[in-house]
Amino acid sequence: MEKKKVIDEMYIPDVGSQIETIDGKEYLITNDAMYTFYRRTKGEFSPFFLALKNEKRLLGCKCTKCGLVRVPPFLTHCPDCNFVPTEMIEVEQVGIMNSTPPITYFATSMFQHMAPYGRGRVIFRGADTALSINLYTTTGILVPGIIKKGTEVKLIFRDERIGEMTDVFCIPTAELTQEEINKNGLQESEINWEVPVEPSLPDASEEDMARYRKALAELKSLIGDMNGNESARKAIAGWKRDIQVKTRGGQFAVLIDDGDIKLEETVLSSPDFIMVCDDLNILLDGLAYRGAITDSVINKKIWISKNMEFNTIFKLDRMARFLVRSKKT
């Protein structure tokens, strides 16, 4: 297994400080951190995590009096029965959603690599309580409607497991074969994941070209406005991305560099990511705050080559909002 640090280098700032001036007064702002390292025991949960990691089994605890089966095995004694002992049991690896799960699109820095992700609660066969777990689909980005209350899901094990809840996740059984559903300890590498492929665009008609040129002119003007707007520029402060935008009618680059944003009609040799939208007006509407670009990506009207770049999409949405808001005030 690859050796990793507990905290990735990318999150750790250099020692340093800056001065911010407000109303003619200077304020000192210092790069800092508050950190504590642990060698933390899993204690009574050790059998549960070791079973996930080493045996690909799912454990719960059963009250010896009332028979309630809790997954995960939260406790050694049942609080509902005046603390009589519980016993460890194994439950099945198929369950149903306790309720419709939320989907996180705007994640914290720690979870940007896995967004968008669902996190919901599954009651596995043989259990009475719900396990909090990540949810994915094999069909691409998780969108509302794929997993709902009552959806049957299957527990999937990561190929590399470390004894944490990240060792497992669930996908709908409707996306699996019966053989896969029946198999205990099914691993992620045994599933047929749809690989995202850059969508191809149809040839543009003259009408399409005219529409593209009109939208492009508006987009150039809008991006010029953003570049000259102090509030909008704040949304991309400290950020650098070269984006290749491909649409029916033509392609161009959007270049972001620490507060600056510009559009160039060029083809980049190594963009940070590619954005494909059949109709440029979709992107234009987003940047003009007539609908969120984030939602267009979720609804598959805009395709991006890296899910991690949702972060950049949020910044573009924020620029649109900041521009509109600053004009109001």
Add this chain to the structure above:
Amino acid sequence: MSKRIGIVGAGVTPFKGTWREKTYYELAQMAAREAVKDAQIEISDVDAAFYGIYNDIFERTAIPEHAIHGLLGMQNKFGIRITNGGATGAYTMSAAHAYLAAGRFKTALVLGVEKATDCFDFSSMSATPEVIKTIGWSGDSFFEQGIGWTASDSYAEVVLAYLDEHPGDLKPEITARISAQLSQQVRDNKYAQRQFDQVTPEEVINSRLVVYPFKELEICVYTEGAAALIFAEEETAKEISRNNGTPVVWITGVGEANEHSFAGKNQKNMSRIMSDYYASHRAYEMAGIKDPTKSIDIVELHDAFVHQLEISMAEFGLVPLGNADSLIEDGLMTPGGKYLVNPCGGLIYCGHAVGASNIMSAWSARNELIKRGLKTALVHGTGSTVAQYTACLIFEHV
């Protein structure tokens, strides 16, 4: 027999997205100065201090209240910090009320303060992801933190489970209208973070999804600021009121409840916010309120999310569960309607400086009761994973 307790002073700092000009020491003192000034007493007249500070990591120190105590002039007196997630402010008021009602003190300072956006994510070069991450340390550390638990996704779980049971409620056009209305109400709050950020329902609907089903303009914003109240037992309160000429707003009911934090049989019913139900109804019982729909004039509700505002109103018994949209559709909370909900703009527009938020709500409720000559207000705080914690207070102005 417990003593009757009233509010005799209140003050807040401006709520801002970031306060580069102040640390939390100074923010705390600013609010305290305003509160004693409002009560027209001196800090030496205050017997005890109750501090509402949510998260040590925001303040970048454990026991963050230790420095504040002396800086407020409270040295050698009673001081205690309360931390109960998002409900910290409401629980701080509850604790202060209990000590005073028991006769331990005649007066108390109730102070909430929070810094948040000193936190900064150097990978995205913005504060918000780090603020969310910091709150993320509040989730269960064995089973949930590592798989991306956030405050938003845990409240979204409750909202989606409610929608599983009541699919026709919390319609997007209604949540958008509520957000737009709150953005209008905040115009009168000169301390608000978003005093001039008026939005239309269309803008709310068009704003980006952050965590399904929440859109950006349906979520409270992270804020820095402080809020303070002066509580006093009955005789002292009346004396202060005679001196400063401001009527006492009495705390006639207090109720609290914390639910189970995990779901399933004998655990949390995810489609309900039972903490809101129990806390509000316990507060009604203490205040002698039989029918809240006939008694409550003002609700200062902890609106972490617009959808949760609607569900909380239903749990309070002010609208039917499953038909919370009647708040708008039947004009119950529209201007001139039966309930005045979050006249300060709520946490979505005034801002959410966590430990200070519910105390700011109390500041607003007290001001509105006096200004409008109304009788009864409900003040609410919610917090922790899956809306687990609630504290409610009933204020009366007679």
